[in-house]
Amino acid sequence: MAKNFTCPYCYETFAARAIGFRCNSRQSRTQKRCARRRDDVLEARMGERGDVGPAFFGPDGRRPKAPCPECDSETTYRICPVCHMTLPVQFGMVENRMIAMVGAKASGKTVYMTVLLHEVMNQIGANLGAALMGSDDSTLRRFQADYQDHLYRDGQLFAGTRPAGANDNRVDPLVFRFSLSRRGRLRERPQHTVLSFFDTAGEDFNSRESVELNTRYLAGADGIILILDPLQMPGARKLAAPGTAMPGPDGVDTPVNVLSRVTNMLLAEHSARSATRVSTPTAVVFSKMDAFWHRLEKGSPLQAHPPQHDRFDVGDSLSVHEEVRQLLREWEGVTIDRMLENTYTDYRYFGVSALGAGPTRDARVAATGIQPYRVADPLLWLLSEFGAVPRTGRG
Ligand SMILES: Nc1nc2c(ncn2[C@@H]2O[C@H](COP(=O)(O)OP(=O)(O)OP(=O)(O)O)[C@@H](O)[C@H]2O)c(=O)[nH]1
Ligand SMILES: [Mg+2]
Ligand SMILES: [Zn+2]
Ligand SMILES: [Zn+2]
Incomplete structure (x- = not known):
């Protein structure tokens, strides 16, 4: 059975595959850039957080990075699927x-x-x-x-x-x-x-x-x-x-x-x-x-x-x-x-x-x-x- 992980911020558990990503909002290879925006899930769970890159799900969350579907830019920010907090670097590996x-x-x-x-x-x-x-x-x-x-x-x-x-x-x-x-x-x-x-x-x-x-x-x-x-x-x-x-x-x-x-x-x-x-x-x-x-x-x-x-x-x-x-x-x-x-x-x-x-x-x-x-x-x-x-x- 796949191992379940617990988010260190919200203590909800999920499968590694379900981990999401957040666009880094930098200029991509194709000269596109995602606008920063509010993340309602993040704010509901964690309070006011200001504007952040868009969250996206779909790519296998076990991978260390994924391309943003809106701008193509590769991101290494992985987020909790429940509270949308950015997970610690190497989460799941340490x-x-x-x-x-x-x-x-x-x-x-x-x-x-x-x-x-x-x-x-x-x-x-x-x-x-x-x-x-x-x-x-x-x-x-x-x-x-x-x-x-x-x-x-x-x-x-x-x-x-x-x-x-x-x-x-x-x-x-x-x-x-x-x-x-x-x-x-x-x-x-x-x-x-x-x-x-x-x-x-x-x-x-x-x-x-x-x-x-x-x-x-x-x-x-x-x-x-x-x-x-x-x-x-x-x-x-x-x-x-x-x-x-x-x-x-x-x-x-x-x-x-x-x-x-x-x-x-x-x-x-x-x-x-x-x-x-x-x-x-x-x-x-x-x-x-x-x-x-x-x-x-x-x-x-x-x-x-x-x-x-x-x-x-x-x-x-x-x-x-x-x-x-x-x-x-x-x-x-x-x-x-x-x-x-x-x-x-x-x-x-x-x-x-x-x-x-x-x-x-x-x-x-x-x-x-x-x-x-x-x-x-x-x-x-x-x-x-x-x-x-x-x-x-x-x-
Ligand atoms: N003598 C002594 N008193 C302490 C010590 N640590 C804390 N106190 C006393 O206990 C009080 C409460 O400490 P806190 O750490 O705020 O207690 P808490 O458990 O966080 O309290 P809540 O947040 O209300 O649940 C302090 O204001 C001090 O008066 C200690 O090491 N020695
Ligand atoms: Mg206290
Ligand atoms: Zn993007
Ligand atoms: Zn979480």
């Missing part, structure tokens, strides 16, 4: 991995995603010998202006993320290309992985309307980053460092409820195959760990930075996993552990702090700056599960 990020409102998803991507683009990428680049203009622009500059340059935290589907059922993931060059290894090709991050709004998991959208998104994901906020667990809240800024009561939800909802969605989607277990690799990430550092024992793996390697360190990751499992007891979160153990075949615990310190009273980054802590572990684990990052150590 690995394409969708990473869904979910969690309750105010659990720290947007801050985490921004710091994670920033770190992988800089220090962590350098250690790994990896590069992470925005895969399209809109990702590049949005990541810089709406996320990176906002947090790093202006020192501001984010207002709540707009729910998906609030406007015309739209999703707008950030799509990146992760390339790993294996240094000094003869005959190893550089590996490319397309990563699609979808920053959900916490309330998406409470409202009925956006469940359908999120179900498609979760079901299409190759890996899940589930952000759980210990400050939203009654048992942990009382153990947090004095003075910690607590999430307000609006729309916040206990991690065990979030996990139940996500699990139900995943199981419902897989029920056609009568699955009772979820096999999607799931990183269960406890955020805002800086609020609990004072309680950790000396030598706790959650107090040390991960070893600096060009590989994913399995032993270190398993010690963190066990340490978090212990913490769940203290936090009265044993139900979480039981649910994961009974339902997920491939999950791993992580503890991170994206900011490294609580925010100031006026919702800004602390004066000490952003000092991220173990933020890349979940992504590296997922990439190692996909075989896109090599491993070292026991396991």
